[in-house]
Every structure is written in structure tokens, then in C-alpha cells.
Amino acid sequence: MPTIRVEMFEGRTPEQKKEFVKAVTEAAVRTLGTSPEAVDVILTDIKKSDWASGGVLWSEKTK
Numbered sequence: 001m002p003t004i005r006v007e008m009f010e011g012r013t014p015e016q017k018k019e020f021v022k023a024v025t026e027a028a029v030r031t032l033g034t035s036p037e038a039v040d041v042i043l044t045d046i047k048k049s050d051w052a053s054g055g056v057l058w059s060e061k062t063k
Contacts, residue, residue: 002028003040009058010045017043 004024012020021041028039048058 001038001040002032002034003042004028005042005044007044007046009048009051012045 006020006024021043024041025036025039028034029036051058
């Protein structure tokens, strides 16, 4: 049973998440030879103020 954990910035719509987990599940089934029911996908929304790259918070980066 694969468990796929995805951390991403908050702000995606429920529809975007639904489409994403469907695509990830399909990829796991195709490449790992497992059933869709065996695939767990855990999404974690993270605020930009709680994520940093290169010592800089994403909330501080210019767009």
C-alpha cells in the first residue's frame, strides 16, 4: 500500500485537490501495479509564512 504525502502552499481549491489526487493515484497504479484502493494520498497545506527556502520565508519573497 503506497502512501504518498504532498506538502504544498495553501490556496488550492477542493476541485484542484480532487484532480491532483486522482492523477497521482492513477500514476501510482500505472507505475507500481497496485489497485487504486491501496493508494493513500495525504495533502498538507502550509502557509507561506511557515516555509522557507535559502533562509528566506516564502511570505517574504517577491512575486
